[in-house]
Amino acid sequence: EDKVVQSPLSLVVHEGDTVTLNCSYEVTNFRSLLWYKQEKKAPTFLFMLTSSGIEKKSGRLSSILDKKELFSILNITATQTGDSAVYLCAVVIRRGADGLTFGKGTHLIIQP
Amino acid sequence: DTAVSQTPKYLVTQMGNDKSIKCEQNLGHDTMYWYKQDSKKFLKIMFSYNNKELIINETVPNRFSPKSPDKAHLNLHINSLELGDSAVYFCASSQEPGQLWRHGYTFGSGTRLTVV
Numbered sequence: 001e002d003k004v005v006q007s008p009l010s011l012v013v014h015e016g017d018t019v020t021l022n023c024s025y026e027v028t029n030f031r032s033l034l035w036y037k038q039e040k041k042a043p044t045f046l047f048m049l050t051s052s053g054i055e056k057k058s059g060r061l062s063s064i065l066d067k068k069e070l071f072s073i074l075n076i077t078a079t080q081t082g083d084s085a086v087y088l089c090a091v092v093i094r095r096g097a098d099g100l101t102f103g104k105g106t107h108l109i110i111q112p
Numbered sequence: 113d114t115a116v117s118q119t120p121k122y123l124v125t126q127m128g129n130d131k132s133i134k135c136e137q138n139l140g141h142d143t144m145y146w147y148k149q150d151s152k153k154f155l156k157i158m159f160s161y162n163n164k165e166l167i168i169n170e171t172v173p174n175r176f177s178p179k180s181p182d183k184a185h186l187n188l189h190i191n192s193l194e195l196g197d198s199a200v201y202f203c204a205s206s207q208e209p210g211q212l213w214r215h216g217y218t219f220g221s222g223t224r225l226t227v228v
Binding site: 034036038041042043044045048086088090099100101102104105107 | 116145147152153154155156157160202204206216217218219220221222
């Protein structure tokens with residue numbers, strides 16, 4: 001069975017800290033990995049990673065994929081209270097249009 | 113200008129009823145999806161659909177059925193609602209695989225279904 005595991009499940013840090021969120025996967029026919037941020041409503045797209053070792057960056061957020069060890073990390077530097085959210089990792093499997101397989105998310109809380 | 117819109121946003125209904133949730137996307141995407149998010153925030157795919165193919169997650173009860181009148185719409189019908197159906201249901205859409213890197217999958221804002 002395809003599996004996506006995120007850790008930690010929850011994390012509380014102070015503003016200004018740097019955090020690293022982890023996502024490991026065991027799937028057949030891996031195609032790509034996506035990161036989403038979910039606050040109150042819809043998940044919003046952060047990154048899509050397909051190739052190993054190529055870092056994607058957007059402001060204070062960055063992410064990288066290791067296809068040999070089957071994991072990805074999402075880094076957030078200089079955290080702000082607005083970064084508080086659930087961060088979701090999902091995998092696209094090469095098996096037709098059957099969507100995303102999600103992990104259970106990391107609930108990140110940034111304290112002032 | 114909402115990209116993926118769902119209605120209603122909230123739905124409270126009694127056990128045994130039949131209900132529908134509507135979804136529309138104006139992105140010109142080829143594929144649409146329904147996801148269920150439980151109380152622990154775990155998102156799980158229910159269906160994916162494009163013009164050619166409906167793929168059903170085998171764990172979804174057959175009380176749930178997607179209906180697509182055209183490429184821009186994918187509605188979710190639920191018969192004989194049960195307490196365990198209470199969740200947030202998200203509609204999503206995606207472009208052809210070569211364009212996923214731009215926007216990923218785009219989600220609607222969700223429909224919170226409460227069965228009492």
